[in-house]
Amino acid sequence: MSDETITLYKHMKDLPSNRLLGTGTPMCAGCGGLLAIHQAYDILGEKTVFVNAAGCMTLLAVYPYTPFRGSWLYTSMASAPAGAQGVRDALDIQLARGRIKPEEDLQVVVLTGDGAAYGMGMSSTSSAIEHGLDFIYLCYDNEGYANTGQQSSPATPHGARTSTSTGPQGFGGHKKDLFAIWAAHRPAYVATVIATEPVDLARKIEKAKGLKGSRLIIALSPCPTGWDFDPRETVEIGRLAVKTGMWPLKEYENGKVTHTRVPPKRAPVEEYLEKQGRFAHLFHPRRNEAMLAEIQARVDDYWAGVEADHG
Amino acid sequence: MYRIRFHGRGGQGMKTASRILGSAFFQQGYEVQDAPRYGAERRGAPVFAYVRAARRTIQERGIILEPDLVIVADDSLVPMPAAGVLQGVTPRTVLLISSGETPETWRHRLNIAGPLLTLQAEAAAGAEQHFVGTALAGAAARLVGVITLLALEQAVQLELAGLGGETLSSNLDQALAAYELMAPQAGLVSEGEALAAAAYQRPDWVELPLDEADAAAAAIHAGATSVEVRTGLWRTLRPVIDYQRCNRCWWVCSEFCPDSAIRVNAEHFPEIDYDHCKGCLICVAQCPAHAISAIPESSEAQP
Ligand SMILES: Cc1ncc(C[n+]2csc(CCOP(=O)(O)OP(=O)(O)O)c2C)c(N)n1
Ligand code: SF4
Ligand code: SF4
Ligand code: SF4
Ligand SMILES: [Mg+2]
Numbered sequence: 001m002s003d004e005t006i007t008l009y010k011h012m013k014d015l016p017s018n019r020l021l022g023t024g025t026p027m028c029a030g031c032g033g034l035l036a037i038h039q040a041y042d043i044l045g046e047k048t049v050f051v052n053a054a055g056c057m058t059l060l061a062v063y064p065y066t067p068f069r070g071s072w073l074y075t076s077m078a079s080a081p082a083g084a085q086g087v088r089d090a091l092d093i094q095l096a097r098g099r100i101k102p103e104e105d106l107q108v109v110v111l112t113g114d115g116a117a118y119g120m121g122m123s124s125t126s127s128a129i130e131h132g133l134d135f136i137y138l139c140y141d142n143e144g145y146a147n148t149g150q151q152s153s154p155a156t157p158h159g160a161r162t163s164t165s166t167g168p169q170g171f172g173g174h175k176k177d178l179f180a181i182w183a184a185h186r187p188a189y190v191a192t193v194i195a196t197e198p199v200d201l202a203r204k205i206e207k208a209k210g211l212k213g214s215r216l217i218i219a220l221s222p223c224p225t226g227w228d229f230d231p232r233e234t235v236e237i238g239r240l241a242v243k244t245g246m247w248p249l250k251e252y253e254n255g256k257v258t259h260t261r262v263p264p265k266r267a268p269v270e271e272y273l274e275k276q277g278r279f280a281h282l283f284h285p286r287r288n289e290a291m292l293a294e295i296q297a298r299v300d301d302y303w304a305g306v307e308a309d310h311g
Numbered sequence: 312m313y314r315i316r317f318h319g320r321g322g323q324g325m326k327t328a329s330r331i332l333g334s335a336f337f338q339q340g341y342e343v344q345d346a347p348r349y350g351a352e353r354r355g356a357p358v359f360a361y362v363r364a365a366r367r368t369i370q371e372r373g374i375i376l377e378p379d380l381v382i383v384a385d386d387s388l389v390p391m392p393a394a395g396v397l398q399g400v401t402p403r404t405v406l407l408i409s410s411g412e413t414p415e416t417w418r419h420r421l422n423i424a425g426p427l428l429t430l431q432a433e434a435a436a437g438a439e440q441h442f443v444g445t446a447l448a449g450a451a452a453r454l455v456g457v458i459t460l461l462a463l464e465q466a467v468q469l470e471l472a473g474l475g476g477e478t479l480s481s482n483l484d485q486a487l488a489a490y491e492l493m494a495p496q497a498g499l500v501s502e503g504e505a506l507a508a509a510a511y512q513r514p515d516w517v518e519l520p521l522d523e524a525d526a527a528a529a530a531i532h533a534g535a536t537s538v539e540v541r542t543g544l545w546r547t548l549r550p551v552i553d554y555q556r557c558n559r560c561w562w563v564c565s566e567f568c569p570d571s572a573i574r575v576n577a578e579h580f581p582e583i584d585y586d587h588c589k590g591c592l593i594c595v596a597q598c599p600a601h602a603i604s605a606i607p608e609s610s611e612a613q614p
Contacts, residue, residue, distance in 0.1 A: 022535030023587035030591035069534035
């Protein structure tokens with residue numbers, strides 16, 4: 001992030017210590033998605049309306065309970081951006097007719113998993129950006145269809161075991177580059193975040209909140225249930241995703257991509273992989289050297305490209 | 312008819328246990344019903360599953376209110392009213408609790424005269440899926456006394472076939488070991504009477520008046536109503552802050568608690584909300600001053 005950016009959030013101590021998101025949600029203990037949402041919500045503030053596509057987080061608001069301070073709308077998996085368009089239009093009409101005051105306006109935030117964002121919802125997101133819809137899209141990326149039992153999604157990383165890729169090689173595909181796809185639409189803002197870097201996350205949400213137009217954010221969200229690790233490891237695993245370079249933290253604005261955290265010396269990817277049961281078959285009963293080398297090489301290639309770009 | 316209830320926490324394999332037991336009954340020629348019961352809650356929340364098995368057509372539906380056998384995978388659920396472990400238990404109900412404590416301790420604690428057994432069920436070691444439920448299904452099969460070792464083995468093979476190799480074989484070992492362990496109590500569980508419609512008890516739910524359709528849309532007219540849900544019940548380990556060690560580090564623990572269960576008080580000290588903390592222990596792992604430790608929820612040493 002450029003130095004001249006004016007931000008309220010420079011250090012951990014600048015982060016809000018009051019919590020907007022209510023307790024008592026049905027998410028798993030240690031849910032990395034919930035962690036990202038609570039951090040984002042603290043920055044977004046109460047004047048937010050969530051449009052939530054089917055996925056784990058739909059269970060946040062199970063009648064008559066909601067952890068949100070304001071409205072929440074449920075849509076089918078493919079159409080959260082279409083739902084957001086409806087809410088935005090309704091707010092604009094109310095504003096134009098003077099039924100709500102400008103200070104009562106709400107930030108429209110789409111909340112979906114990766115299954116919706118990388119797959120089924122891509123077409124409606126593309127249209128929304130094309131129409132210049134004024135909204136924020138927050139994707140919590142747990143790299144699978146977690147709500148239905150962690151089947152593979154277009155965000156599943158190469159080699160991971162999911163309930164639909166149980167063979168010795170795990171998932172055969174490669175994680176889709178959603179950041180690049182979104183950025184190719186040239187929207188107002190695109191960023192990747194992770195809750196284990198809360199200051200970086202806060203600054204990006206703050207920046208998105210201050211802009212108009214389509215602003216899209218992907219939060220890698222370690223999922224103890226789907227990725228098979230002890231819930232106490234959620235934060236550590238998130239940190240390793242950044243340290244190993246598996247999850248680059250970056251933003252796109254005005255046609256330019258900037259990396260906001262460049263790991264000074266990248267740890268080997270296996271430090272990240274070996275902590276998760278979904279990659280256990282790469283280590284036991286014997287190491288799958290070919291697959292480990294392949295995953296490492298992809299990460300190395302990515303960062304070689306970044307260094308070349310930045311000169 | 313046999314009526315059997317399994318109680319555990321999401322992730323302990325109660326659904327699988329009920330399927331294995333149901334399958335084993337089926338191999339013996341019984342008509343069987345098995346079903347898990349859980350809400351939207353996830354791993355750690357109390358869940359239960361039940362099995363009915365009879366030599367004739369089963370007309371009963373719904374949850375089992377008068378069980379012949381109750382199996383508890385996690386002993387911290389026993390005293391928890393919301394888990395409903397003791398619901399409908401009569402003097403002839405057999406209780407099997409997975410616990411390190413003796414049956415005498417539990418009988419005394421619960422003031423129960425009926426048959427009560429304990430068994431320290433272990434999750435299958437080295438398995439990709441760690442179910443304590445498999446061992447408990449094996450124990451249940453022996454306690455009813457009408458299931459052969461072969462039928463149990465076939466049921467485990469059938470229900471866990473998808474898991475394959477090591478996972479299947481270690482789970483099978485656990486089930487068969489528990490079956491052997493219960494040999495002295497074989498047949499302790501007897502079949503319950505058929506229920507008469509006249510004895511039907513209304514479930515104790517709250518009737519809500521029916522609103523007009525336009526007013527009855529499922530809208531929630533207040534913020535953060537989820538605080539009414541006590542997710543603290545999910546916890547098996549309790550994080551405890553040592554305030555001598557806490558250096559008020561700008562509340563790493565609060566920032567990283569996914570459940571908003573750590574607040575900062577007026578003196579800038581963190582406070583854990585035990586009504587809602589789910590016991591993930593991220594705070595224990597992340598506190599830079601190592602000021603938070605985990606103690607068993609059932610420990611006497613609780614503050
Ligand atoms: C069109 C459609 N197909 C399938 C489903 C069933 N379904 C509900 S949630 C879900 C998984 C969603 O995955 P993701 O968006 O990654 O969210 P997560 O469950 O991981 O939170 C699926 C497949 C659905 N609701 N709608
Ligand atoms: S399955 Fe994963 S993403 Fe879904 S609630 Fe559980 S931890 Fe969170
Ligand atoms: S993380 Fe540890 S030191 Fe920091 S506020 Fe929490 S208990 Fe205190
Ligand atoms: S164990 Fe700690 S981090 Fe986890 S829910 Fe409880 S207070 Fe929050
Ligand atoms: Mg997902």
